[in-house]
Amino acid sequence: MRGFATLNIWADDVEAAEKWYAEFLGQDAYFHRNGPDGKLAYAEFRIGDFEAELGIIDRRWAPAASVAGPGGAIMHWHVDDLEGTVERLLALGAKEYQKITPQGDSGFVTASVVDPFGNVLGVMTNPHYVAITDGVKNPQ
Structure with a gap:
C-alpha cells in the first residue's frame, strides 16, 4: 500500500x-x-x-452487508487545531463519538464525531504527518 x-x-x-x-x-x-x-x-x-x-x-x-450508522474502522484526518475543528464540527450538527483523547505523551491526540448522515469522521493531531509534510514542503 x-x-x-x-x-x-x-x-x-x-x-x-x-x-x-x-x-x-x-x-x-x-x-x-x-x-x-x-x-x-x-x-x-x-x-x-x-x-x-x-x-x-x-x-x-452501499454493499449489501453494510449497516447504516457508526461502526468499523475510523480514518483520522490530521488537523492543525484539533479543539477548534471538533468545536466547529459539533456546531455544524455532528455528534461526539470519541472525545479529544491523548494517545500517550508523544503528541498524538484523536477525536471523532458522527456526521449528520451517520458516518464517523476522525480528526487528530499527528506529529508524524507534520514531519512528513514539512519534509515534502522543505526538503533538506
Whole structure:
C-alpha cells in the first residue's frame, strides 16, 4: 500500500451531505455524478496537502452487508487545531463519538464525531504527518 487515496462515505441524501461537507471544508466538491434516476449519486472533494479524495455515495449503492450508522474502522484526518475543528464540527450538527483523547505523551491526540448522515469522521493531531509534510514542503 502506498498511501491513502479515497475515503468513501454513505448518505441517504447526497445533496445535503455535499452541502454540509462543503460548509465544513470551506470548499465545493469538484466532481459530481448522477444516478440513472438523474438524482445526485456521488460527490467528491479533494482535501489537504496531498489532495486526498473524500467521496460521498448514495447509500442505495452501499454493499449489501453494510449497516447504516457508526461502526468499523475510523480514518483520522490530521488537523492543525484539533479543539477548534471538533468545536466547529459539533456546531455544524455532528455528534461526539470519541472525545479529544491523548494517545500517550508523544503528541498524538484523536477525536471523532458522527456526521449528520451517520458516518464517523476522525480528526487528530499527528506529529508524524507534520514531519512528513514539512519534509515534502522543505526538503533538506
